[in-house]
Amino acid sequence: MAQRLLGSLLVRRIDDQEVIVKIVETEAYHELDAASHTYHGKTARNGVMYGPPGYLYVYFTYGMHYCANIVCGPAGKGSAVLIRAVEPIKGREIIAMNRPENGQGINLSNGPAKLCQALRIDMQLNGHFLLDPPLILELTSPVAREQIIATPRVGISKAKDDLLRFYIRDNIYVSKLT
DNA sequence: TTTAGGATGAACT
DNA sequence: GTTCATCCTAAAA
Numbered sequence: 001m002a003q004r005l006l007g008s009l010l011v012r013r014i015d016d017q018e019v020i021v022k023i024v025e026t027e028a029y030h031e032l033d034a035a036s037h038t039y040h041g042k043t044a045r046n047g048v049m050y051g052p053p054g055y056l057y058v059y060f061t062y063g064m065h066y067c068a069n070i071v072c073g074p075a076g077k078g079s080a081v082l083i084r085a086v087e088p089i090k091g092r093e094i095i096a097m098n099r100p101e102n103g104q105g106i107n108l109s110n111g112p113a114k115l116c117q118a119l120r121i122d123m124q125l126n127g128h129f130l131l132d133p134p135l136i137l138e139l140t141s142p143v144a145r146e147q148i149i150a151t152p153r154v155g156i157s158k159a160k161d162d163l164l165r166f167y168i169r170d171n172i173y174v175s176k177l178t
Numbered sequence: 179t180t181t182a183g184g185a186t187g188a189a190c191t
Numbered sequence: 192g193t194t195c196a197t198c199c200t201a202a203a204a
Binding site: 027029035036059062063064065067069084101111112113114153154155156157 | 194
């Protein structure tokens with residue numbers, strides 16, 4: 001699913017305006033994965049990951065950042081896909097307003113916490129169902145396999161070698177080229 | 179161009 | 192007390 005979600009769209013309603021972004025980078029986290037929040041079992045924080053797919057899992061980290069995941073596995077499984085970078089498609093001005101100090105170019109949304117700030121995603125949207133407004137996931141046709149690059153994940157200290165990060169080749173909004 | 183450190187709070191040992 | 196699915200700035204190379 002992490003690969004399948006590449007190229008798909010997130011449609012966000014902010015102040016009665018429509019903002020659309022394309023997912024260009026993802027990471028997969030599963031239950032038997034030492035780097036996953038669910039590795040040590042279910043807690044209050046990661047509960048959404050154990051629910052049915054199609055819901056948003058948001059967590060707060062480093063004392064100041066939010067990151068957003070899409071729950072993908074079946075209910076009870078504790079797996080999700082982290083959205084690491086998106087490309088603005090529509091409503092770039094709204095996104096720039098949400099990132100006042102750093103509102104230029106690729107810096108608008110080329111990182112997991114940056115895109116949350118850009119789309120105003122915080123704990124209020126934790127557990128949100130992604131077929132409902134104000135945040136909707138629109139699956140597009142899959143990106144061709146040759147256009148998908150697989151690499152180790154970013155910023156983790158466990159399960160370092162697993163190739164569970166995926167991004168769209170040549171897209172400038174990818175957080176870190178490798 | 180690359181690296182180092184600070185911000186800041188929740189979860190975990 | 193330590194770690195953490197990060198970001199930003201400033202300093203060093």
